[in-house]
Amino acid sequence: MPRDNNLTGKEQILSIINSLVDGLIGFDEEGKLFFINLAAQNLFGVKEEEVLGRPISDFSNFPKLRFLFYLLGEEIKEVSKKELKIEENLVLEVTSLPIFWKKGGKLVILRNITREKMIEKMKTEFITISAHQLRTPITGIKWALGVLLQEKLPENQKKLIQNCYSSIQRTTVLIDNLLNIVSIEEGKFLSKFTKTNLEKLIEETISSYREILTKKRIKLFFEKEEKIPKIKADPEKISLVFRNLLENAINYTPELGTIHISLKTQGEELVFSISDTGIGIPESQQKNVFQRFFRASNAVKVDPNGTGLGLFISKNIIEAHRGKIAFESKEGQGSTFYFSLPLK
């Protein structure tokens, strides 16, 4: 066995590459495999001599390697951190880049993320089970408070119970949101499309917020075009989006403010927008607005109890409808959120 200081530079580098945990595969300019490190050999259960010099299309015959071929194709397209499930206990993250010293060649890097995926799965299962279990005592509290509220009580007690009731109500919404998030992450948050009258949904949403609009003396204007066509959408999920956007507008707009809602067609799309004269979103934080659990610092001051889940879920819903959602905002002046949905 040659001693370390007798190894040539090439042998040293090769030995380093072969001790990497990540898999490395190199394809030359003709798309033929010219290099595969030990880790990649182990990941795919192949020996170097079985694959050396062969084009990627030959891999369709290998039980595990074929998935790499299906992902990258004959042209070995460039991908960045693409998840590839080989089997139940093997999930890889694939990155494919051009090799700068071999024109037309490609380097494929493979990272074993099976464990990370398993942990993610356990996390979502845990949240699902916990959320469902939390609902039972919450239901008990909610129903019992409901019964109490029907009794004749002194004003101060009634107020106390009403506040308890609001807290519990908020908790149920939070649990629903958590379960929606889990559903989104598992790719199970599917929409059931039917011909939907968006105008009606908006009006229903507005009327459910009538009380607080009056209480905060906020003026709300709803402008819509004469004829709004029905579009294919999931009414329950789109309602969620309307509720989220309207609730935000009301929440973050001080008393005597104004909210403008508009619904109109623009070319091949239906466009909904809602503007408020509220606290707005600080520019430095705008890029995080659609992130899970994100709450702008000025928003937290106004409502310390918000969950930061609403916009994340709304964006997910709009995108599942092949739409786009965006906003414009100026701190201290207000925000306008808008989304578009394809008419067909």
Place this chain on the structure above:
Amino acid sequence: MKKQILIIEDEKFLSQLLVEGLKKEGLEVFTAIDWQEGSKILKEIKIDFIILDILLPGVDGVEILAQIKKDEELKSIPVLILSNLSQEDKIEECKKRGALDYLIKANYTIPEIIAKIKKYL
């Protein structure tokens, strides 16, 4: 004759509250904590409406629903699923098996649930 309701729910606190609310509306209510008790009641008493939870000890609610809808004498009784489980696939399955509706307990008040029941009675 008063309409007779059967509630199959294992959480005593919750079923107590439901029973009180339903009785106030002039309905006769019977309770069971599982299918063993529930099926006995169904054999002995003429039930007009069933409120069924999904997460139950022993036979689970979906299986109970299936058995009710398979039974010649019971299949015409409307069944309302009242559960805190909100998994889409369970909801779909219950609706497919003929449940009248599937309500998440935590998202409804007792008056709202009673209103739904009265609509079907």
